[in-house]
Amino acid sequence: MSTGARTNWLRELIRKPYFWGVVAIFALLALNVLKDPNYLALSVNPVNGNLVGNVVDILRASAPILMIAVGMSLVIATGGIDLSVGSVMAVSGAVAMVFMKDAGQSGSLGVALGAIGLALLVSAVLGAINGVLVAYIGLQPFISTLIMMLAGRGIAKVITEGQNTSATNDPFRWIANGFVVGLPVVFLLAIVIVIIVGLVVRRSALGLMIEAIGINPKASRMAGIKPSGLLLTVYILSAVLAGIAGIMSVGTVMTVDVSRTGYQMELDAILAVVIGGTSLAGGKFSIGGAVVGALLIATLDKTIVFLGISSSATPAFKAIVIVVLCLLQSERVRSWFSQRRKPPRPTSAPTSVPPTQQKQEVTA
Amino acid sequence: MSVQRRFAKFLGLAAVGAISIGLAACSSGGDTGSDADSGELTTVGFVAVGPEGAWREANETNVQDTFTKEAGFDLKYAPATNLDQKSQIDAFTSFVDEGVDVILLSATEASGWEDSLERAQEAEIPVILLDRGIEPDDTSLYVTRIAPDNVEVAKEVGAWAVEQFPDGGNYITLEGPAGVGVVNERNEGWNESVEGSDLVQVAAQTANWSAEEGKSVTETLLKANGNDIQLIFAQNDEMGLGAAQAVEEAGLEPGVDVKIATIDGTMAAMEALADGQLSYVHEYNPLFGETALDVVNKTLDGETVESYIIVPSEAFDSAEAAQAVLADRKY
Secondary structure, three states: OHHHHHHHHHHHHHHOOOHHHHHHHHHHHHHHHHHOOOOOOOEEOOOOOOEEOHHHHHHHHHHHHHHHHHHHHHHHHOOOOOOOHHHHHHHHHHHHHHHHHHOOOOOOHHHHHHHHHHHHHHHHHHHHHHHHHHHOOOOOHHHHHHHHHHHHHHHHHHHHOOOOEEOOOHHHHHHHHOEEOOEEHHHHHHHHHHHHHHHHHHHOOHHHHHHHHHHOHHHHHHOOOOHHHHHHHHHHHHHHHHHHHHHHHHHOOOEEOOOOOOOOHHHHHHHHHHHOOOOOOOOOOOHHHHHHHHHHHHHHHHHHHHHOOOHHHHHHHHHHHHHHHHHHHOHHHHHHHHHHHOOOOOOOOHHHOOHHHHHHHHHO | OHHHHHHHHHHHHHHHHHHHHHHHHHHHHHHHHHHOOOOOOEEEEEEEOOOOOHHHHHHHHHHHHHOOOOOOEEEEEEEOOOOOHHHHHHHHHHHHHHOOOEEEEOOOOOEOOHHHHHHHHHOOOOEEEEOOOOEOOOHHHOOEEEEOOHHHHHHHHHHHHHHHOOOOEEEEEEEOOOOOHHHHHHHHHHHHHHOOOOEEEEEEEEOOOOHHHHHHHHHHHHHHOOOOOOEEEEOOHHHHHHHHHHHHHOOOOEOOOEEEEEEEOOHHHHHHHHHOOOOEEEEOOOOOHHHHHHHHHHHHOOOOOOOEEEOOOOEEOOHHHHHHHHOOOOO
């Protein structure tokens, strides 16, 4: 009996869409450990008591991806897509940097909060434009956010007058580089935000309604869900999360690089969502999956540098990892392998298969 | 009703057609004017790189400020979208079709320009390369290349490094995006100087010219080598500035434990050099608008110029040297 229960539990786990994402993270970490046995070692910086280690770096690098991946998974759940997140990151970073620079490098907490507030406000406005175009004008999400993706980077260039802009402000810098009880602030912040978003969508009917719109917009409307307001909310949320990601991203070096900040991050976000098992067709979404996906991408980026893979081979290495992962996730590919191993199908119904054989099937 | 609507649509189309024909006529009219040299403006198409960093900003502003209407030029500035070569080729082609008098080209990537340059040649439009060269370097396809010499600059950085570390040491290289001409040239110059010395390259990674990536890559490379790195060669200022922050966060002191050398010499890098964050900055002089203007005039007058014009650049190896020029630094 107990073995049967265990195989069921194992089978449940393997069925989870993000299971292979977790496996891939561990595989990449193992690869790094092979190169350097001390890869996973954490030490405490004697000066300030902060944790130091490669894993800490990965967590820090994953924070901006986490933000946009969570926003993206909600947008994708409605059957849409948000290509503008990378550009919104650049706009948010540009607004924050220019604001702090114009505030005269005072470095006070008030200036930092003002910069953050203004950056998030501008992001929200950009998100609202996306939302209005999609929900009220009825444009395709792909097109409306593509417009914003192109326009956003232009807006960032206008804000900074085309220059990479730096500023100094210690409280702002602390968000991206600081530590609380030994852990990086930026990661803690990201996790808190993810948990809040997760609770809000899963503890209320909001998540269900978002999924309903994605699964069947007509049926959901007939069931009494008004899609317009929800769509608008989702796009605003996605842009605000991208704005937070932008602040985290420019905060690490206190410079906004208008052509590089957030560049192609929308693809990372979509990838993270897909790795997490959310279908691009919309409908069911998994925030936990998006978290796994974001962590995987951060791990992959850091692994490439750690292993010293040459710059020209980097995209190929990344692609191979992702392709293998997607193949492993695919039901069809997995069924090819399991069918090959199975003996010729007996004529009786599969329910009559004795438990021992069931176990064999899994462990084989 | 529907007939009426269709008719309106047709009218609209016809209007658009008429306008575009009118515009085409306008532009061709402008061209004949300038060809006849009747005191009209010379049109210059500038296929530029666009926002990339402070260096590029200084360079392109300088060019734009030189080719003014007062100087007798109508400069058409076409920056690439997100450093994409495709958008540059498109801009280049449309300049050829428009029939501008001269094209200035700062290529984002070295290869893949032959077809476009041949088209310009057929249209008898002289092309002048600014800053970045092309590969394969076929000098028959363009008039001249005006640039500070990357190989020479990187060679000097390498020579400084060898002199600083007579007993050798470990170093990492932060490169620009793979495949870009500048990256190859800066590597070439550096390797020429460093070869045969006791300096050991433990890693070379791209950080895409960006401070953020420079920091992230350095942070990981320091850990991968147990902080046993004495020198960082950053191929531009931004990456070097990012690396300095990573070095500090790893508990090392930039300039003492790890020396950082960068190329470009932007304001931010000069400040960091004066601060001791960076140890060596080699300028890569962006202010060559005047030289370009001179070459354009000579070319239009039918004179021949050298196929490669080197813009002189300075090196700064101490805080004092940086301090001295900080006050009147233009970029």
